[in-house]
Amino acid sequence: MVLVGRTNAGKSTLFNTFSASGKSLVSDIPGTTRDFSVAKIFWRQKQFFVIDTGGLDAGRLGEIEKYVQAKAYEAIAFADLILLIIDGRAETIAEDKKIIKHLKKLKKKIILVINKIDGDKIRRNISPDMYRLGVKNVEIISALNGIGTGDLLDKINSLLPTKNTITPPADIKISIIGKTNVGKSSLLNAILGEDRVIVTPLPHTTREPQNIEINFQGKNITLIDTAGLRKRSRISNRLEKFSAQKTLQTIKKSEISFFVVDVTQKISNQDQAIANFSQENHNGIILVANKWDLVPDKDPLTMQKYVEYYQHLFRNLWWAPIIFISALEKQRMAKLLRLAISIHQERNKIVPEKDLEILLNEIKPKKSKPSKGKKPVTVKGLKQTGTNPPAFSLYVNRPDLMHQAYVNLLEKKLRIKFGFTGTPVLISINESNKL
8 A cells, every 4th residue: 555645745744644653754844754664564364564655746857856756666566556645625636536536546545535635614614626636435533643543544444454464573683874975775685685765975874764574594684764963963854863863773673783884985083983872772783885886996994994094984893893885786685695694693692601600710810819807809709681782791709999900901802702793792791789
């Protein structure tokens, strides 16, 4: 099922009402939706998918607007049902009639949804022209307030096919993050092998997170393309602020981040800020150095020089693997996904208690001479307390005197012995009497 109509008719508001997700950006700025968003809906024991598309307005169209409309019509071509959304408070114009004429040629099931009707007075003032558009199924709603949406869902249920494929929940959620124009959407398209999201050389083309579900090597993976993040001081309009907020929320909800950088550009403070935010949310991270095809005069040592450069500037991500790709040439896409699956396994790894005991005995600090009236620091035990990300509790008699250097050593030894590549390892210090 696909939602179509002119800009500002309320498509994204209805999408969010249906999915109860707040996934699509909603504003009164025309053209907010550029890519299309997809969500699953459950209604009366039936599951179906709804797609939110960009506006189908005529007039002067720039490069992005033309692409938006092309993607909308592409979604329409594959839909079982079309919901044409019209602003019930406005007069119908020739554009609405042109849209309906085109949709009828496709011989698809259509529901005309007259939106923004949240009162009897407004209902009485609906233009009669809206009932003369030649669409058999008409529903009157207020997407913002939820008025009439239940009846609309019942109508949708009656018109959709009875068989609906249930998609298993995602095993891995991966957010594609980075600054503007580093090639995040190009990377997603390269993984999918199609132009699924809009890619142009213009910054901020992607405004809202795009969730794409794929299956790779038996794993259900949700890939989330996000809007590029700029410094707050450079965010000039409220729509971009909304996009940035959505991106940060997506990072928090994802398990692994593909942190994309442009290999032809120097690492900036903003790159480091994005990496730190992802790390603070305990994401698994792969540093994806894109546009490798543009690096001139490569030799056998070139890649290692870049690795050393990134490791120097991203010191807190010393545990994150680095992969050099070309989204344009679809280079190393399968390797990137295999690496993500490997990190997912590392994040869910459980270390046997016996192995932790052996490791701790190997690196127990030597007993120090006690200060006058004080007991020396003594390490009593180590337990794994969680996964995804892996978390451990180190038990000592005096947590306030435990040196960070020992905690760092413990983390390195855990990684050497048990892996944990690409994921943070959390170590908390606890009093031994709680062991």
